[in-house]
Amino acid sequence: MKEDNTIRLAAILPESLVNGIGIRRVLFAQGCPHNCKGCFSPHTHSYTDGELLNMDKIIEDIRNNPLLKGVTFSGGEPWEQADKFAYIAKEVKKFGLNVWCYTGYTFEYILEHQYHRQGWNELLSYVDILVDGKFEEAKKDSSLRFRGSSNQRIIDVQGSLEVMKAVALDVNK
Numbered sequence: 357m358k359e360d361n362t363i364r365l366a367a368i369l370p371e372s373l374v375n376g377i378g379i380r381r382v383l384f385a386q387g388c389p390h391n392c393k394g395c396f397s398p399h400t401h402s403y404t405d406g407e408l409l410n411m412d413k414i415i416e417d418i419r420n421n422p423l424l425k426g427v428t429f430s431g432g433e434p435w436e437q438a439d440k441f442a443y444i445a446k447e448v449k450k451f452g453l454n455v456w457c458y459t460g461y462t463f464e465y466i467l468e469h470q471y472h473r474q475g476w477n478e479l480l481s482y483v484d485i486l487v488d489g490k491f492e493e494a495k496k497d498s499s500l501r502f503r504g505s506s507n508q509r510i511i512d513v514q515g516s517l518e519v520m521k522a523v524a525l526d527v528n529k
């Protein structure tokens with residue numbers, strides 16, 4: 357158990373089919389620094405709103421749903437609480453679940469700053485798929501699966517770490 361075992365979330369979606377492949381529990385981080393024009397969830401920007409929730413309870417609830425194929429971290433910006441999300445990711449992977457994570461940062465930015473920001477290196481080691489980059493209104497495309505604008509990429513994180521560059525998946529095929 358972690359000493360401070362709370363995480364600040366805007367919401368939890370118990371079962372979703374649209375935030376990654378398969379039935380997924382979605383945790384929406386509260387707090388975001390990016391201010392993307394046209395953001396679909398401005399209520400998640402404040403770092404004091406939302407609710408502080410017990411991470412071990414969140415993990416237990418995930419473990420108790422046999423239908424789940426994975427867990428998705430969305431936002432808000434999950435990487436602002438990377439140590440907390442790393443703790444959850446580490447535990448749910450023990451149940452055989454995969455982890456998707458949305459972020460307004462690019463994969464390259466995270467790679468470059470992974471040793472300077474709390475929990476980034478750890479979270480990077482547990483995320484399977486990263487949907488990266490800010491939402492860009494001019495590149496909005498509602499035909500894209502799992503992402504809002506065409507600049508965003510669906511990245512195989514562990515494959516990318518092996519070659520130290522972003523390996524993007526085409527899930528529209």
Ligand code: SF4
Pocket residue numbers: 388389390391392395396397398400431432433459460490491
């Ligand atoms: S990263 Fe997401 S939550 Fe944050 S401003 Fe951009 S679209 Fe909104």
